[in-house]
Amino acid sequence: xxxxxxxxxxxxxxxxxxxxxxxxxxxxxxxxxxxxxxxxxxxxxxxxxxxxxxxxxxxxxxxxxxxxxxxxxxxxxxxxxxxxxxxxxxxxxxxxxxxxxxxxxxxxxxxxxxxxxxxxxxxxxxxxxxxxxxxxxxxxxxxxxxxxxxxxxxxxxxxxxxxxxxxxxxxxxxxxxxxxxxxxxxxxxxxxxxxxxxxxxxxxxxxxxxxxxxxxxxxxxxxxxxxxxxxxxxxxxxxxxxxxxxxxxxxxxxxxxxxxxxxxxxxxxxxxxxxxxxxxxxxxxxxxxxxxxxxxxxxxxxxxxxxxxxxxxxxxxxxxxxxxxxxxxxxxxxxxx
Ligand code: GLV
Ligand code: GLV
Numbered sequence: 109x110x111x112x113x114x115x116x117x118x119x120x121x122x123x124x125x126x127x128x129x130x131x132x133x134x135x136x137x138x139x140x141x142x143x144x145x146x147x148x149x150x151x152x153x154x155x156x157x158x159x160x161x162x163x164x165x166x167x168x169x170x171x172x173x174x175x176x177x178x179x180x181x182x183x184x185x186x187x188x189x190x191x192x193x194x195x196x197x198x199x200x201x202x203x204x205x206x207x208x209x210x211x212x213x214x215x216x217x218x219x220x221x222x223x224x225x226x227x228x229x230x231x232x233x234x235x236x237x238x239x240x241x242x243x244x245x246x247x248x249x250x251x252x253x254x255x256x257x258x259x260x261x262x263x264x265x266x267x268x269x270x271x272x273x274x275x276x277x278x279x280x281x282x283x284x285x286x287x288x289x290x291x292x293x294x295x296x297x298x299x300x301x302x303x304x305x306x307x308x309x310x311x312x313x314x315x316x317x318x319x320x321x322x323x324x325x326x327x328x329x330x331x332x333x334x335x336x337x338x339x340x341x342x343x344x345x346x347x348x349x350x351x352x353x354x355x356x357x358x359x360x361x362x363x364x365x366x367x368x369x370x371x372x373x374x375x376x377x378x379x380x381x382x383x384x385x386x387x388x389x390x391x392x393x394x395x396x397x398x399x400x401x402x403x404x405x406x407x408x409x410x411x412x413x414x415x416x417x418x419x420x421x422x423x424x425x426x427x428x429x430x431x432x433x434x435x436x437x438x439x440x441x442x443x444x445x
Contacts, residue, residue, distance in 0.1 A: 111155035111444045112175075113419070116142055116163050119182070123412040130423045131156060151176060155444055156422070158182055158415055159189070167193035177444060178422045180415045184208055184402070185351060186432055187324040195433040198440035202418040202428045204411040206268055211407035213272035215400065216319055216349045217280075219373025222395040223345050224254045224317075229392055254316075254343070254370075256281040262315025263287040264308065264331075265350070266296065270321030274302050286311055290327075312339040317347065324351035332356065337363040345371040345393075349401045352377040361387040364394060375401050 113131035115124070127133050134150070136142045141162035142150070151157060151165075151173040158180045159165055165179055167190045178200040179189060186203050194201050222228060230251050233239050242250070261277040263270045266287040277283040278301050285302040288311040292304050305311040308331065312318060318340060322328045332346065333356040340346070346369060348355055357378045363369050371393035377386075380399055388394055402408060418428035425443035 111177075111423070112153060113156040113158065114150040114154040115158040116147065117160055117182075119158070119412045119415070120409060123409075123416050126416055127419060130420060148172065156180065156419060158419075161185060161188050163188060165189040165194075170194055170197055170199055177440075178202070178419065178428070180418050180428075181432075182411055182415055184212075185323055187351065189432075191433050195436045195439065198436060200422060200428060200436050200442060201432040202415075202422075202430050203432050204414040205430055207410035207414055208402040208407040209268040209272050211404045212269045212349055212401040213276060214404075215375060215397070216269070216273050216321075216347055216373075217276055219347050219349065219375065219395055219397065220256075220317055220319070220345070223347075223371045223373045223393065224256060226251050226253045226393075228395055256283055256317075259283050259316040260314055261285045262305075262311045262318045263302070264311065264318065264320050265289055265322035266293055266302070267321060269349075270319070271296065271300065273319055273321065274300055278302065283317075286314060308336065309339055312336055313341075316341065316344050318344060319347040320350040320354050322350055322354060324353055328354050330354070330356040330359075332360070334359040334362065337368055340369050342367060343370050345369060345373065347373040349375045352380060357388070364388075364391050371395075373397075375399055 110130065110132040113127060113133045115133060115135045118135060118137055124133060124135060144164060147163055148169055151169050154173065155175050156178045157176065161183050165188055170190065170193050176199055179194065181189060181201065181203045184203055184205045186201060189201055191201055261283045263274050263285060266274065266289045274285045274287065277285045286305050287302055288305045288308050297304060331354055337359055364372065373395045374388065375397040376399050388396060414430055418430060421428045422442050427442055
């Protein structure tokens with residue numbers, strides 16, 4: 109008998125077909141994520157799960173899923189999974205790192221460029237006939253934005269994604285790049301040509317663009333708040349493609365309303381999906397995206413391939429390549445035996 113695998117959203121057909129060679133697969137095929145009670149009852153029967161950020165894999169679910177051995181998360185982040193509880197119960201958790209780093213770095217730059225070059229304002233200006241309405245094709249002060257060359261890019265979190273964003277900043281735009289992180293990457297500093305700032309405060313005072321690339325943890329929750337936003341330059345912009353709750357939304361709205369900062373590019377929010385009348389939608393100098401950092405065909409397909417690799421490795425009794433909770437190896441060997 110094949111182990112039972114429940115997949116909480118439609119992936120690529122060829123990947124699901126490959127998974128079916130090893131597992132008895134069931135897929136939740138609605139656009140909407142499965143309600144929590146459905147997830148609970150499916151998990152109770154499952155040997156393996158493929159989950160998304162929208163699935164709350166808490167300790168209650170894990171404890172009530174006696175056969176469950178592996179949760180293969182289809183995301184790089186896993187703040188929706190109770191890792192500590194899974195480890196204790198001997199349940200393997202995997203994610204999909206690396207394969208979307210370029211895609212997310214590209215979206216980060218898309219937001220930086222959209223804000224500094226005022227792309228959405230310009231587009232609306234043309235479409236609404238306001239350009240025509242000025243009566244002239246060109247004016248020295250029309251739609252002035254900011255040049256990136258020589259400016260300071262402040263990276264918070266020099267991990268896989270932050271590193272790529274930094275590299276593009278140095279090589280692509282000739283920016284000075286500084287970073288803050290809980291660990292210092294001396295070797296990378298030389299290779300990338302970036303400088304370390306040992307305090308978040310120093311980085312925020314110095315940067316013209318602040319870009320967040322940290323996971324959501326109790327330590328990073330609301331690390332951008334009233335106090336830290338007040339340190340930023342009035343001309344600076346904030347970009348968040350990490351997790352919504354790294355930023356205190358109310359404080360960000362206040363900062364934008366009162367002009368403490370010059371703009372923002374935001375892909376992730378507290379309380380996703382946000383409503384159309386969310387306070388952040390009122391600002392012209394803010395560009396919003398619906399959590400699409402990893403949304404490229406290439407990126408999403410590679411994520412599915414990593415999920416497949418992890419589940420096949422586990423099935424064969426091997427350590428899954430992108431295991432999140434290493435300590436689980438001490439609790440139970442990989443496999444369904
Ligand atoms: C998306 O936010 C991810 O963590 O992959
Ligand atoms: C811009 O269009 C210029 O010609 O300077």
